Amino acid sequence: MKLEIVTIGTELLLGHTVDTNAAELGRALAAAGAEITRRTTVADRPEAIRSAVAEALERTGFVLTTGGLGPTRDDMTKTVVAELFGKRLVTDAKLLADIEARFRRMGRPMPAINRTQAEVPEGACVLPNPRGTAPGLWIEDARGRVAVLLPGVPREMRGLLVEEVLPRLARRDAGGGAGPPHVVLSRSVRTTGVSESALAERIGEIEAEIAPLTLAYLPSTDGVDLRLTAWGLELGDAERRLAAAAARLKERAGEHCYGEDGADLAAVVLDALRKQRRRLGVAESCTGGMVAERITNIPGSSDTFIGGVVAYADVIKTAALKVPLETIAAHGAVSEETVRAMAEGAQRLFSVDATIAVTGIAGPGGGTPEKPVGTVWLAARVHTDTRALHRVFPGDRDEIRRRSAQAALDLLRRLLAPG
Amino acid sequence: MKLEIVTIGTELLLGHTVDTNAAELGRALAAAGAEITRRTTVADRPEAIRSAVAEALERTGFVLTTGGLGPTRDDMTKTVVAELFGKRLVTDAKLLADIEARFRRMGRPMPAINRTQAEVPEGACVLPNPRGTAPGLWIEDARGRVAVLLPGVPREMRGLLVEEVLPRLARRDAGGGAGPPHVVLSRSVRTTGVSESALAERIGEIEAEIAPLTLAYLPSTDGVDLRLTAWGLELGDAERRLAAAAARLKERAGEHCYGEDGADLAAVVLDALRKQRRRLGVAESCTGGMVAERITNIPGSSDTFIGGVVAYADVIKTAALKVPLETIAAHGAVSEETVRAMAEGAQRLFSVDATIAVTGIAGPGGGTPEKPVGTVWLAARVHTDTRALHRVFPGDRDEIRRRSAQAALDLLRRLLAPG
Numbered sequence: 001m002k003l004e005i006v007t008i009g010t011e012l013l014l015g016h017t018v019d020t021n022a023a024e025l026g027r028a029l030a031a032a033g034a035e036i037t038r039r040t041t042v043a044d045r046p047e048a049i050r051s052a053v054a055e056a057l058e059r060t061g062f063v064l065t066t067g068g069l070g071p072t073r074d075d076m077t078k079t080v081v082a083e084l085f086g087k088r089l090v091t092d093a094k095l096l097a098d099i100e101a102r103f104r105r106m107g108r109p110m111p112a113i114n115r116t117q118a119e120v121p122e123g124a125c126v127l128p129n130p131r132g133t134a135p136g137l138w139i140e141d142a143r144g145r146v147a148v149l150l151p152g153v154p155r156e157m158r159g160l161l162v163e164e165v166l167p168r169l170a171r172r173d174a175g176g177g178a179g180p181p182h183v184v185l186s187r188s189v190r191t192t193g194v195s196e197s198a199l200a201e202r203i204g205e206i207e208a209e210i211a212p213l214t215l216a217y218l219p220s221t222d223g224v225d226l227r228l229t230a231w232g233l234e235l236g237d238a239e240r241r242l243a244a245a246a247a248r249l250k251e252r253a254g255e256h257c258y259g260e261d262g263a264d265l266a267a268v269v270l271d272a273l274r275k276q277r278r279r280l281g282v283a284e285s286c287t288g289g290m291v292a293e294r295i296t297n298i299p300g301s302s303d304t305f306i307g308g309v310v311a312y313a314d315v316i317k318t319a320a321l322k323v324p325l326e327t328i329a330a331h332g333a334v335s336e337e338t339v340r341a342m343a344e345g346a347q348r349l350f351s352v353d354a355t356i357a358v359t360g361i362a363g364p365g366g367g368t369p370e371k372p373v374g375t376v377w378l379a380a381r382v383h384t385d386t387r388a389l390h391r392v393f394p395g396d397r398d399e400i401r402r403r404s405a406q407a408a409l410d411l412l413r414r415l416l417a418p419g
Numbered sequence: 420m421k422l423e424i425v426t427i428g429t430e431l432l433l434g435h436t437v438d439t440n441a442a443e444l445g446r447a448l449a450a451a452g453a454e455i456t457r458r459t460t461v462a463d464r465p466e467a468i469r470s471a472v473a474e475a476l477e478r479t480g481f482v483l484t485t486g487g488l489g490p491t492r493d494d495m496t497k498t499v500v501a502e503l504f505g506k507r508l509v510t511d512a513k514l515l516a517d518i519e520a521r522f523r524r525m526g527r528p529m530p531a532i533n534r535t536q537a538e539v540p541e542g543a544c545v546l547p548n549p550r551g552t553a554p555g556l557w558i559e560d561a562r563g564r565v566a567v568l569l570p571g572v573p574r575e576m577r578g579l580l581v582e583e584v585l586p587r588l589a590r591r592d593a594g595g596g597a598g599p600p601h602v603v604l605s606r607s608v609r610t611t612g613v614s615e616s617a618l619a620e621r622i623g624e625i626e627a628e629i630a631p632l633t634l635a636y637l638p639s640t641d642g643v644d645l646r647l648t649a650w651g652l653e654l655g656d657a658e659r660r661l662a663a664a665a666a667r668l669k670e671r672a673g674e675h676c677y678g679e680d681g682a683d684l685a686a687v688v689l690d691a692l693r694k695q696r697r698r699l700g701v702a703e704s705c706t707g708g709m710v711a712e713r714i715t716n717i718p719g720s721s722d723t724f725i726g727g728v729v730a731y732a733d734v735i736k737t738a739a740l741k742v743p744l745e746t747i748a749a750h751g752a753v754s755e756e757t758v759r760a761m762a763e764g765a766q767r768l769f770s771v772d773a774t775i776a777v778t779g780i781a782g783p784g785g786g787t788p789e790k791p792v793g794t795v796w797l798a799a800r801v802h803t804d805t806r807a808l809h810r811v812f813p814g815d816r817d818e819i820r821r822r823s824a825q826a827a828l829d830l831l832r833r834l835l836a837p838g
Contacts, residue, residue: 015441016605020437027433044633216463397718
């Protein structure tokens, strides 16, 4: 099944908002066997919405929109799509009662503007939105054309997608009945600590072997992801081919591979620590809390992660982490000696046997000819074994910090690896 | 000037990558006076790229693409666009020499695949890309149609945009010579700690007063942004109208407003601390380093921010922050008493006069009927004055943590505010 997505919002075109909804929709719909053939973004303007939705319907007969369904005046998608489908707007009694009840609970009179929120295209199916004020809408006509309208607020969009849209798509698929459904399926092998071209050389010319799957190299501050995609194959066939190709890629990527698909290096490290019954503490300078933040972002991390110190000022490196003042004076705060002392100090402070330490120059200021912006010293320590690593990362402050946090986690992963 | 953007990448459609390039391009081009009328995303497939680029050229005559210019096999944009413009690919001698030199520096033979990177559509202008391997391309034909091809790696795209594309656009505009250029310009007023509907009530019916500017309410985990947009006005006129409308919105938003446009609450708080010559330390539990990370993300924060403790395990709350064991036993780790003690403990530990403390239940586990997931206690302390705040935030773990970090920074902002 093919469909197109239209995301609506001037703020998306002007770049004031990053379109995270588009990515979420893509993942969820592809996993459900839908092939998204195109995504179009237009401003909150009736004529722009009209032409984008009309063209998408023309090409695939199925369009899903996000945005333009809010309680404030930028709401217009509903009106435009009703016109396109030749349907008039009618007040939905249940919806009106819900909105009135909500205002009663808040003890406030309902502004007139909220009454229009209860209007829906005649015959449309109202998708209840317990997380927000504007419901989703599923509009279908006699020719079988479908438009699904979802609000733009990510939390509300996500809830409606999972609870209302995907089950309806699955029922449609089952109703079709013409053999097993064909899916678009992807699988990624995640690598870090290796450049795109060095990785390409290790992997070599593999495209012919894995056809009809396709392979893309996707570099980011996390490393390089190897993305395999099966296009329109039968589900079982796609899964088998992807599993075989992923296994081959992992073998060639070797120790640089840390997982598949959405694997987060922080979760990988936590799992390894848990298996070895070790607990973790971190000491950060230039990453300023990013390593701890990544670790605590993982649900359940509290069984393994004890705590962290952001030793931003040198006085905290000496006071909290007991880095000798002479070490910093002799070698500098960004040095192998200091990062090793930080890793040891964190071990004592948190009474743990595994630690990570980071110190570096994230810029834009603070660089010198000997230690330019991007210079980072990393350390991982397990029991009495410390491994330290020097890197000069490219990019701006944010990129340098992200690369540093990922490399620090990776250093501990490699140190914990058996053999 | 109108143009369309085409972003190319199967990973974008499948949602494995969030399209941050699109947002950056939007901001930079709108600021340069270009009106982006549509953005289209298609897969790395020649036929999909061809139709999207051809349609965009048909509508506006000017298209800018990102993606599909890498060193690996997913590179195809160049070939497709050359065909559309009726131009053949020729080897660019300088480009080939550059690529060969790069491999010589790395001491490795150049793979044959890299030779195709030196091919460009005949007559195209090569935009040098010092940050990566694939250059950008500016292709123009006798009918005045333009296609600008940029790589998909954000750092490379950004560099080419700023150094090569925007100056060329400015020269084209100047060459036109028909009166002052008309721009699409936006301005945002940022608020936090207030709901969208409560804010809408404070602001009231302002749309008629500010027309032809448009207003949109944009809620996120940071709060609600009020976005004003001027469409196709003369630059000076647009700036004057936006300034007047923004001033009016700020007045109505009152103490909930913390800045304009890209203002980061962490930077606002650092500025306020700097003015009062105060230094900052933080103590975090559920946010796990996110508050420190946000503060240290601001260049120059090291003059004001001393350090942070991620007191994830209760033992660290007592050991490092000196929260009395009895306080945690009597009231729980997520309580007003504990968060106040954390704020005081951070003050002693870091020898600073301003602190922020956060403790809460980010989920998915750990909730109880009395303290459900999302329950958070926040504190800000300045000198001897502590303000504590209780919140129950909606959303998943990540959203609860983001809302908590923002609310904690906001609590300190309000405490530091004069009066």
